[in-house]
Amino acid sequence: MTKIASNLQIDSARLWDSIHETAKFGATAKGGVRRLTLGPEDKQVRDWFRRACEAAGLEVHVDALGSMFGLRRGRDMSKPPVGLGSHLDTQPTGGKFDGVLGTLAALEVVRTLNDAGIETETPICIVNWTNEEGSRFAPAMMASAAYVGDFTTADILSRKDTDGVTVAEALDTIGYGGESPVGTQKFSGFVELHIEQGPILEAEGKTIGVVDSGQGVLWYDGRITGFESHAGSTPMPLRRDALATLAEIVLAVESIASKQAPSAVGTIGEAAIANPSRNVIPGEIVFTVDCRSADAAIMDAIDKELRAAAAAISARRKVEVALDLVWRKAPTRFDPKLVDAVEHAATALGYSHRRITSGAGHDACNLNTVMPAAMVFVPCKDGVSHNELEDATQADCTAGANVLMHTVLALAGVAS
């Protein structure tokens, strides 16, 4: 760290105000946020973010998947910028911090550097990635996945939500289908600040998580086809009940993941009965499965066991069970040099810290496959996230933003 940089702190009140100002876009009665990607509230927050970036002197551009980039020029514009940011979309019953902290802390870093009159050697570029959450369109983190070449832009543009609206249509509706082809904004590295979304930092009384790895993800779309029939007159042995089948699959997922605990987790988060009626035996159900582990061999074992369990349940109950793997994200090992830079910044600023594995997926995990990337975590209350009760303290958010800023300064350099 240079002398000028080591004394520099972000403006805690300004960051906190920004978090609460944007929480109004999609605010829920329980104090959370519902801001589904590319919906009207997402447009509101994007417009706010664009205006804030422009007011901070950034050159803003939007790519073909709606990701927003705000470039702050550096002394040497021949070098690709250091990237920082996260996402502004939320879960249907999400909180104020997931993604928002990392995006608005990136903005706060720029505002702080502006106020201090600091020019970096390498430019920096702040980013709001489209659809990190994956709850409206699958997969999660789809824009950064396309950025790194895991999917084509055309493929992602054709993905549909449950109402049949495509990503292309949704982008068009809110006016965020941008000009730049996906992947044209290059970076020399990327740093993402995020709440931990788990209980470890809070339990250990640590302020900063130096994230060195991330769990891999398996996402499946499932469909059970049984037979609809009368709830009163169909004898129990003759039923082909899709919901009773799902119940067994839910318990199979729980048991398969539990056997690997604490190295794996498994969840069925969505299920819908077709034409539900209290006096009809369910004949058709669609559902999702989300399984995660930081160990690729465990992910493969889970995949095998899950398919075997589904086949056995299907045969015994004489119902069809289809399980399509729609997304496989390998576990992440963040770039050792960037991880060291995060750790060094946390130490130099005097914050308690520990190395940590991310349980959640993040855009930085995708980006790490094509550039050096790292993450900074701060604690969240009771480890709760993807919930309207999600909470974090101003002091911890400030600490995280300071570590983010000093990591970025170490990477970008201060022009002399």
Ligand code: GLV
């Ligand atoms: C994103 O929030 C994920 O980890 O699913």
Ligand code: MN
């Ligand atoms: Mn997030």
Ligand code: MN
């Ligand atoms: Mn999330």
